[in-house]
């Protein structure tokens with residue numbers, strides 16, 4: 001089979017698919033993916049260079065960036081071994097899967113691949129591509145110095161959308177604990193109503209509301225917590241609330257809400 005790697009960085013189909021995934025800017029090599037693009041602003045809203053941990057696409061391929069903190073930095077709330085496996089093995093798997101799906105779709109686009117498998121490979125791209133972007137968001141949503149409550153514009157938006165922070169916290173934790181099987185709890189910006197919403201995602205992408213920009217996400221797949229918390233997902237969700245990087249969430253909110 002002909003090597004298509006040289007076309008991988010410039011293929012129009014790939015760009016279109018990335019745009020649909022919210023990854024268009026990343027495809028051009030000018031900015032990290034949409035949620036990271038949102039973060040790539042300074043406190044005063046000026047653009048800044050993305051941190052290394054926010055760059056999930058480089059030289060024509062999805063890549064696994066390093067974390068901003070050490071694997072043991074979130075102890076005792078999230079244990080070092082979970083972090084090591086989660087980042088280096090699980091997240092890497094989504095990176096590999098997304099790259100493979102894009103290559104297969106490029107082959108179909110060029111007439112060299114099996115068009116009968118387009119449904120399979122678009123599903124693979126949706127799963128692995130969403131797995132990659134959600135983990136990029138998740139890692140940057142956390143910090144060893146996290147927790148507390150948001151401030152500024154984000155605090156105002158939380159109050160306008162949910163009444164008060166305690167209401168948001170109650171809803172976000174309930175949604176995260178109640179995800180059926182593997183998935184995510186999400187705080188997102190909904191651009192039609194211009195308000196914040198809490199959503200669940202099953203797997204990485206099922207139950208998506210198109211247009212919503214995820215700002216904060218907690219991974220509730222068992223691989224995210226089982227070593228430390230076993231079946232006590234609620235305890236893990238409570239612990240996560242204490243590592244949230246609200247500055248990161250606020251930057252994403254400012255960018256998403258324009």
Ligand SMILES: [Fe+2]
Pocket residue numbers: 086090135219221223224
């Ligand atoms: Fe995960």
